[in-house]
Amino acid sequence: MAKTVRKYSNGASKDVERAMKKRKAGTLKSGGSGRKVRSRKQAIAIGLSEARREGKKVPPKKSAKSAGKKTAKKSSKSSSRKSTKKNTKKTKKKSSKKS
Numbered sequence: 001m002a003k004t005v006r007k008y009s010n011g012a013s014k015d016v017e018r019a020m021k022k023r024k025a026g027t028l029k030s031g032g033s034g035r036k037v038r039s040r041k042q043a044i045a046i047g048l049s050e051a052r053r054e055g056k057k058v059p060p061k062k063s064a065k066s067a068g069k070k071t072a073k074k075s076s077k078s079s080s081r082k083s084t085k086k087n088t089k090k091t092k093k094k095s096s097k098k099s
Contacts, residue, residue, distance in 0.1 A: 009057035016047030 022028035023043040030037055030046070037043050051058045 006057070007059055009051075011054075012048065012051035012056040012058045015051040015054070015056070016044055019043045019047030019050070 019028060020040075020043050023037050023040070026036060028037040028043055028046065029035065030042070037046065048058055052061075
């Protein structure tokens, strides 16, 4: 059997584990705003970014280009749906007030 290469080092997994425990305890805070982290995914992201900062073996973040394209496609679809809904609704004209 061929030995597979690890994507994440043991040290990186320890950092993620520590972040998850802090989140469970309610003491994990986000970097920018300092708010408490409740999301599991956000806790994992914080652990991985700390491991990257310390130089541990962690794959690089996904590029912003692909993330931007996905959000742009989603927003354009939703905006086109909204515009068709607005066009189908009947708008009532406000009558001017007489003094």
